[in-house]
Amino acid sequence: MANRKGQRRRFGTVRQLASGRWQARYRDPLSGEMKSAPHTFDTKTDADIWLTTIEAEIIRATYQAPDAGKVALGPYADDWLKHRKLEDRTRERSKSVIRLHINPTFGAGTLTAITTPRVRAWRTALLEDGVGEPTVVKAYQLLRAILNTAVDDELIRRNPCRIKGADRYDVPERPVLTVAEVYAVADAIQPHHRALVLLAAFTTLRFGELASLRRRDLDLTRSVVLVRRAQSELQNGTLADKAPKSAAGVRSVAFPDELVPELAHHLAHFAGAGQDGHLFQGPRGGLLRRSNFRDDWTRRPRRRRRLRWCLRWRVPGPSGT
Incomplete structure (x- = not known):
């Protein structure tokens, strides 16, 4: 691949724009399309380093397309639920939890916009709003399961639901009748x-x-x-x-x-x-x-x-x- 000044790179291309900044491009191994870096660079060296990082991710099989996680959670969760093998009642409950407790915070945003701090703040807000702890645990478990699938689909790198203890709660001891x-x-x-x-x-x-x-x-x-x-x-x-x-x-x-x-x-x-x-x-x-x-x-x-x-x-x- 030839660059503006005739240099050849093993992977990707770097060119200087009219603005004086540098642009890095490469061929996406998943789609075959040419992709540009999400931003331009101050120097050619910075652009070269960015391309080297992308190439290393491809070699290590950890590469994800820059726009992979741009899918909105709401539609993705609906599709996820549609393909799960669930009892009718369980499906209804999961759909209700997504609608009432997950989508209001995350439904319109992209998968990559869901971070661990946002998940922690969302969980705290549910509890402070008076949502029962069992329901909050169910909502957290459901969001984690959806995002686990997103990791498998290579839409996000890792699951942001990483809060210790958030997937369980203490069940009070029930009284025993004589x-x-x-x-x-x-x-x-x-x-x-x-x-x-x-x-x-x-x-x-x-x-x-x-x-x-x-x-x-x-x-x-x-x-x-x-x-x-x-x-x-x-x-x-x-x-x-x-x-x-x-x-x-x-x-x-x-x-x-x-x-x-x-x-x-x-x-x-x-x-x-x-x-x-x-x-x-x-x-x-x-x-x-x-x-x-x-x-x-x-x-x-x-x-x-x-x-x-x-x-x-x-x-x-x-x-x-």
């Missing part, structure tokens, strides 16, 4: 939810797993319940059963023999018809929603005031569930 307290909750709830409370407390099943149980999943002879699926509720109110996230999610869970009479009574009076009938139903015989259980509990203030703790789903039982 057996007597579990039965007090069961006594305080509507009769058709009594077995739900007891089974939740003594098996550690999640609400979605309980809501998806069918008659055929319950074996009173062996005091075992078979977990095959879990119900999820989307933001639009749609309920859907889904397979567990892993093979370990399909499992048999034992429950105390003392629950057999309770569950037999429930089967006789409240469960859906047939072997595929839902074990637990909504107040009008439809699918059970979290709100059905929550509304039942909050509408019974007199009994609830007699309990010395606050019930939250999941029910903390004798086994610490």
Whole structure:
């Protein structure tokens, strides 16, 4: 490649502009296009040094095109989410976190504009604005995952999400109910939810797993319940059963023999018809929603005031569930 005065460089070209400053250009190994340095130089030596640095990056396979990180985070995050294999509910939650907590600060800016100090300031601002720590941790983890992909795509050199401890938070120890307290909750709830409370407390099943149980999943002879699926509720109110996230999610869970009479009574009076009938139903015989259980509990203030703790789903039982 010839320069203005006839010198030849092994890589790139340097020329003096009419302004007296020096311009460095080279052929981008990724696109094959000629690229100019993002700025001009005071001296030819400075331009030569810059080209030597670019050549070294290409040799070390660390080169990135100058305009690689000019992509806006918002569209990049949308595309990232579209290509992830996620459960519908997880996708909804991630989309909501991006929209509410990531895009307002970073969405319109480029990937290269996201620096560690900006990430630190963003995280602090969320906490100061009253966003719950679990949500802030989720937002940080999500931003880090998106930018990890940007590193893999060679759009940025390294991930700016490098704040120690920002990806976790301390979960306060949950109170553990005694057996007597579990039965007090069961006594305080509507009769058709009594077995739900007891089974939740003594098996550690999640609400979605309980809501998806069918008659055929319950074996009173062996005091075992078979977990095959879990119900999820989307933001639009749609309920859907889904397979567990892993093979370990399909499992048999034992429950105390003392629950057999309770569950037999429930089967006789409240469960859906047939072997595929839902074990637990909504107040009008439809699918059970979290709100059905929550509304039942909050509408019974007199009994609830007699309990010395606050019930939250999941029910903390004798086994610490």
